[in-house]
Amino acid sequence: MAYRSLREFLDRLETAGELVRVKEPVDPVLEMAALADRAAKQGGPALLFENVKGRAPGGFPVAMNLFGTRRRTSWALSSEDFEEHARELRALLHMAPPQSLWDKLKMLPKLGKLATMTPKHVSSAASQEVVVREPDLGILPVLTTWPHDGGPFITLPQVITRDPETGIRNVGMYRLQVLGPRRLAMHWQLHKTATAHYRAYQKRGERMPVAIALGGDPALTYCASAPLPPNVDEYLFAGFLRGEAVRMAKGVAVDLDVPADADLVIEGYVDTSAPLVREGPFGDHTGFYSLADDYPALDVVAVTHRRDPIYPATVVGPPPVEDQWLGKATERMFLPMLQMIFPEIVDMAMPVEGVFHNLCLVSIRKDHPGQAKKVIHGLWGSGQMAQTKTLVVFDEDVDVQDVSQAAWRAFANVDVKRDLVIADGPVDVLDHAASHFAFGGKIGVDATRKWTEEGGREWPEVCVHPPEVVARMDALYARLVPGAENPRRPRIAPPPAASWTPRRGGILQ
């Protein structure tokens, strides 16, 4: 079910008892963030702040914790569970004729349901019901989330830019610091697509048009955070998720299309010849303040909005925070794409403690020596996975979604002299521990059972009760301790592929 507005999504949440209207006065400076963070940490409801303290002149309500649970994020993506999208994507990718993954991704817009999901133009847009030229960003209830933040930040934006060479649109979620009534600092990081666009405009000696959409169908907000390749339009992907093409209208001031059903749109230009401006510090999803740094500035020329817009915001900070669910949706939906390049990958997990880039756990179906290390090197070369600091690879019988089980296997299965890959390369811009900005050390850990060819000795099996005994004893336990839940148990390992018994020299018998 596609939502025509953020309000429509909120109505659905309210009917399901997943929305709380906050009628008490709450300050966008520090207070909203503290309340929403608490709700997010406890899997609590979405919040609609209707009485914004020190009300910004616009008087707009603020919606937070929209994506605060797996269920709400799934609903936001027009599904009962976002795993459904992963299944559909897997099927779609298999439809494409055999070719490189890159070509497959380029073909995505032409495949099946996606072919009809190209964003479509409409002449009248709810997001432009009110047009304010020479606006004052002070009309927006922009939050300051942490005490040492450099100022107020817009935290859930869809930043729309266009490649001046190819004309392909990009939509990215990059926080924006409000520097003045008509100025924003653009925190698009070094490795992100909008940075490439900025450089391309700079090379051509041109100013860069930018539109920033807020609200509308939450699937569009999610898509701004999705790590799609630069040639795939995020709004096409949003169309696929919501099952209906995204409606777009011409911007009122810049030559870019904007979502017709958004709540608010900010339009402006980045002067690519102007000096950069100071951005930050900002309490980030690493749980630390990201340091102040220099970024381009946007000069805002127009703000348009619905007659009754809702301003969406999130708070990032020490995990777990709301955006863990955006990350989880990405992990599930991008797994099929990674499996096209690495068919041996069975599952992957990015535990919240690793805040996306610090830790990735991968299980593989191993059928040759050194395969875990191949996967480590390969993932370090795949899109935004390149910034993963710690990659741990397991055999397929390890449930990587169970961090405790994965940790047990990793500690047990690793000879630290033999099984670590220590390298350096690009790391996340937010990695404050890296020796240099955006460049530093990385570690890959081969936590699979080691074959003889890999220097393993005789390898013991995991202790597992016989399944028929477990079934009988579970039934007995349920009678002895009524209401008790069954524990998570290690999976039964399939026979090691090493039973192929390769001859010395590697030729199979």
Ligand SMILES: Cc1cc2nc3c(=O)[nH]c(=O)nc-3n(C[C@H](O)[C@H](O)[C@H](O)COP(=O)(O)O)c2cc1C
């Ligand atoms: C809540 C949230 C805030 C984010 N803030 C930023 C940011 O300020 N700068 C940035 O470069 N990436 C940020 N990201 C990550 C990007 O949105 C993400 O890497 C996205 O895939 C970038 O899109 P691109 O590949 O089109 O550049 C944020 C993600 C989330 C979920």
